[in-house]
Amino acid sequence: MKFSTPQTLEQIASLLGIKYVGAADFPVTGMNEIHVVEPGDIVFVDHPKYYDKALNSKATIVLINKKVECPEGKALLISEEPFNDFNKLTKHFRPFVSASASISPSARIGKSTIIQPQVFIGNHVEIGENCLIHPNVTIYDHCVIGNNVQIHAGTVLGSDAFYYKNRPEGFDKLLSGGRVVIEDNVEIGALCTLDKGVTGDTTVKEGSKLDNQVHVGHDTVIGKKCLIASQTGIAGCVVIEDEVTLWGQVGVTSAATIGKKAVVLAQSGVSKSLAGGKTYFGSPADEARVKMKELANLRRIPELLKQKNQQ
Amino acid sequence: MKFSTPQTLEQIASLLGIKYVGAADFPVTGMNEIHVVEPGDIVFVDHPKYYDKALNSKATIVLINKKVECPEGKALLISEEPFNDFNKLTKHFRPFVSASASISPSARIGKSTIIQPQVFIGNHVEIGENCLIHPNVTIYDHCVIGNNVQIHAGTVLGSDAFYYKNRPEGFDKLLSGGRVVIEDNVEIGALCTLDKGVTGDTTVKEGSKLDNQVHVGHDTVIGKKCLIASQTGIAGCVVIEDEVTLWGQVGVTSAATIGKKAVVLAQSGVSKSLAGGKTYFGSPADEARVKMKELANLRRIPELLKQKNQQ
Amino acid sequence: MKFSTPQTLEQIASLLGIKYVGAADFPVTGMNEIHVVEPGDIVFVDHPKYYDKALNSKATIVLINKKVECPEGKALLISEEPFNDFNKLTKHFRPFVSASASISPSARIGKSTIIQPQVFIGNHVEIGENCLIHPNVTIYDHCVIGNNVQIHAGTVLGSDAFYYKNRPEGFDKLLSGGRVVIEDNVEIGALCTLDKGVTGDTTVKEGSKLDNQVHVGHDTVIGKKCLIASQTGIAGCVVIEDEVTLWGQVGVTSAATIGKKAVVLAQSGVSKSLAGGKTYFGSPADEARVKMKELANLRRIPELLKQKNQQ
Known part of the structure; x- marks a missing residue:
C-alpha cells in the first residue's frame, strides 16, 4: 500500500x-x-x-x-x-473500514480514517487522513473530503442539485456535474444534506462546523470557521464568508452573500446579501437592532389607536 | 422472469x-x-x-x-x-439490485431500475421501470413507485402517521393502514420523509419534484408538476393542487388545500386553505403583496409616534 | 440465554x-x-x-x-x-435481529424486540422489550432505550453535542460523555436526531411522541406525554415539562424551560422560558392571544396613517 x-x-x-x-x-x-x-x-x-x-x-x-x-x-x-x-x-x-460498508474500488481512503458500518462511498471519492465517517452516511461519486473531518450518521454528501427548467411537457433537470468538497477539520452533524455543484463545487472550508439536519444547496461555498446550527437551510449558489454564524432554522435564499463575521439569529430568513460584522434577525432578515425596534413599535399601536379614538 | x-x-x-x-x-x-x-x-x-x-x-x-x-x-x-x-x-x-440491499421477496421491481446498496424495501412494495433508488433509502411495506422515479439517499417512504388520541393513561396510536404512492417522473431529494396514509394513500402525482429534507404527512396529496423546496413540512390530509410551488422551509397545516399554480414564498406558514394562482408570504401566510405592505406600514409607526408626541 | x-x-x-x-x-x-x-x-x-x-x-x-x-x-x-x-x-x-444489522457484541437487546435491517447499534447500548427499530437507524454507544419503544427509519440517537469553544486557531470541541435515554412507550419518527449529553443525559420521558425530522440537542430533557411535531428543533440544555405540545417547525433556544401543558403553535421561536398551561405563537414567541392582537393591530396602521394625513 x-x-x-x-x-x-x-x-x-x-x-x-x-x-x-x-x-x-x-x-x-x-x-x-x-x-x-x-x-x-x-x-x-x-x-x-x-x-x-x-x-x-x-x-x-x-x-x-x-x-x-x-x-x-x-x-x-x-x-x-x-x-x-x-x-x-x-x-x-491502513484505514479501518467496516466490512458492512459499501465502498467503490475507485475510492481512496487515507490512513487512520475510520469508516463505520453501512456507509456508502461512491466512485472516485477521496477521503483524507484521521477522518471518522459514522454509520449510514452516503457519499456520492466524486466527493472530496480532507483530513480530520468527522461526518455524523445518516448524512448525505453529493445528492443532485434541485434545479429544473419548467417545460410544458414537464420539468427538465439540469445535470449535476460538480462535486462536494469538504476541507480539513470540518465537522458535519447527523442527517445533513449537501448537494453537489452543477458545474463547480459545493464547498465547506477549513474548520467550519455544521450541526444536525443542515441543508446546503448546489455550488454554495461556506467559508472558514463558520458555525451553522441545526435545521438551517442554505439554498444554491450562496457565498458565506469566513467566521459567519447562522443559528438554528435559518434560511438563506439562493445566490446571496453573507459577509465575514456576520451573525444571523435563529429562524431568520436571509432574502438578500448581508454585510459582514453585524447581527441579523427576522424573516425577511434585517439588522437585529432595527428588527427589535420594529417589534417594540408594534406593541405601541394600541396607544396610537386610543389617542385616535379620543380625538 | x-x-x-x-x-x-x-x-x-x-x-x-x-x-x-x-x-x-x-x-x-x-x-x-x-x-x-x-x-x-x-x-x-x-x-x-x-x-x-x-x-x-x-x-x-x-x-x-x-x-x-x-x-x-x-x-x-x-x-x-x-x-x-x-x-x-x-x-x-432485469433490474440491478445491489447485493447489500435488503429487499423483501414479495417486492416487485421493474426493468432497468437500479437499487443501490443498503436500501431497505419492505413487503409488497412495487417499483416501476427506470427508477434509481440511492443508498440508505428505506421503503416501508406496501409503498408503490411508478416509472422513471429517482429517490435520493436516506429518504424514508411509508413511516407511520403522527396521529394519537390523548387518553388519561397515555397516547393511543391510530394505526396506519394506507400506502405511499409515487407516480411517474417524480424525483424526491435526500433525507425526505413521507408518511403512509391512515386509511387512504399519501400521493405524489406525476412529474412533481421534492428537494432534500421535505416532510409530507399522512394522506396528503401533492398534485402534478409541483416544486417543493428544501426543509418544507406538509402536515397530514393536505391537498396541494397541480403546479404549486412551495419554497424552502414552508410549513403547511393539516387539512389545508393549496390551489393550482399558487406560489408560497420561503418560511411561510400556511395556516388555512389558499386560493390558486397567487403568491403568498408570512407566518401565518397571506397574499405576499398584502404582507409586504404590512411590513412597510410597520416601519412607519415611528412617524405616528412622533406626531403623537408633538400633539 | x-x-x-x-x-x-x-x-x-x-x-x-x-x-x-x-x-x-x-x-x-x-x-x-x-x-x-x-x-x-x-x-x-x-x-x-x-x-x-x-x-x-x-x-x-x-x-x-x-x-x-x-x-x-x-x-x-x-x-x-x-x-x-x-x-x-x-x-x-429471543429478540429478532436482522442479519444485515450491525450490532456491537456489548449491546443488550430485550425479548420480543425487532431490529430491522441495516440498523447500527453501538457499544454498550441497552434496548428493552417489545421495541421496534426500523431500518437504517443509527444508535451510538451507550444509549439506553426502554420497553415498547418504536424508532422509525433513519433516525440517529447519540450524535455529538454541537458545542465548541472559539479559539484563535480553530474551534475546540467539547467532548460528549453523556448518553441518550429513551423511556418506555416513546415513539420517535423517521430521520430525527437526538444528540447525546455532554455530561448528563439527553432524555425523552415515558409516553412522549416525536414526529419525523425532529432535532433534540444535548442534555435536553423532554417530559412525559409530550407531543413534538415534525421538523421542530430543540437546542441543548432545554427542559420541556410534562404534557407539552410543540407543533411543526418550532424552534427552542438553549437552556429554556417550557412549563407543563404549554402549547407552542407551528413555526414559533421560543427565545426564553415559557410558563406552563398557556398557548404561544410567533418568533420570538409570546402568548398566542397577545401575538394575534398584535397582528390585528398591524392591520390598523393604514387608518392611523390616513388620519395623520388629514390633520
Missing part, C-alpha cells in the same frame, strides 16, 4: 522507536510484499537467507534485523523484530 | 437487431429456462440436437440459430448467437 | 398452558443447553434415559414429559411436548 502522505526515513524510525541508516529525509512512500515492491517502498526481512533478495529488491527501504552494509541509493531500518514492526506500520497507515 | 411490461415480437427483434418469423405484435411476456417455460416466454436453442425440444416446449417464442419451420401459434427469433442474445435480453430486462 | 426480565414459574407455565410442580413464584431467569445451564435456568428433557441427568443438572427448572419426583430446591414444568415448548419459549424470549 501507498501512504496517503509521503513520509521520511526519520519519521518512520521514530514511529517505530528504532535506528536507521540513510538520510533523515530519505523518502518513504509506502510498503509492500517483496514480489511487488517499488522504489519508495519498505520491504522487511528477518532471516539471513533472504537478506540479499530484500536488499536487491526494487524496494528502497529495508526493514532488517541486522546492521548490514547499505546498498547505494537505499536506506535501512534496523529492527529487532522486523515482522512486528512491519505489522505496526500496517496498522498505523 | 416476467417482463414488467409485455413486449411484442417486433420490439424484441429490434432490441437485438435480428429478424423474426411471426406477427409483429406477437406477445412476448417473459423468458425462462426450458423446463419451466410458459406461453408468452422466450426459450433459446443453439444446437440442432435440441431444436425439437425447444420448438415443442410450452414457450411460444423460440430464439434459434436457424430459420426452421415455425410451429402453429408460435414465433421465431432468428439469431446467429442465441446464447449471447438471450444474455442481452436478461441484462436489459 | 437470560431473559431480559426475570420470570416466575407460574408465568412460564401459563405462557405454555401447562402444569408445574413448585412454588408459583419460583424464579426463572433464563434457559439453556444442559452442558451450560445455571441455577435459574430451564433445561428440557423428553426421554427417560436422560431424566436423571436433567434433574441433577445445575438447572433449577426442568421441562419434562412426566410428573417425576421433584428434587429439593427445584421446580418442574410438566409438558407433553418438551421440545416444542422449549422452542416456544425461545421464540418468545
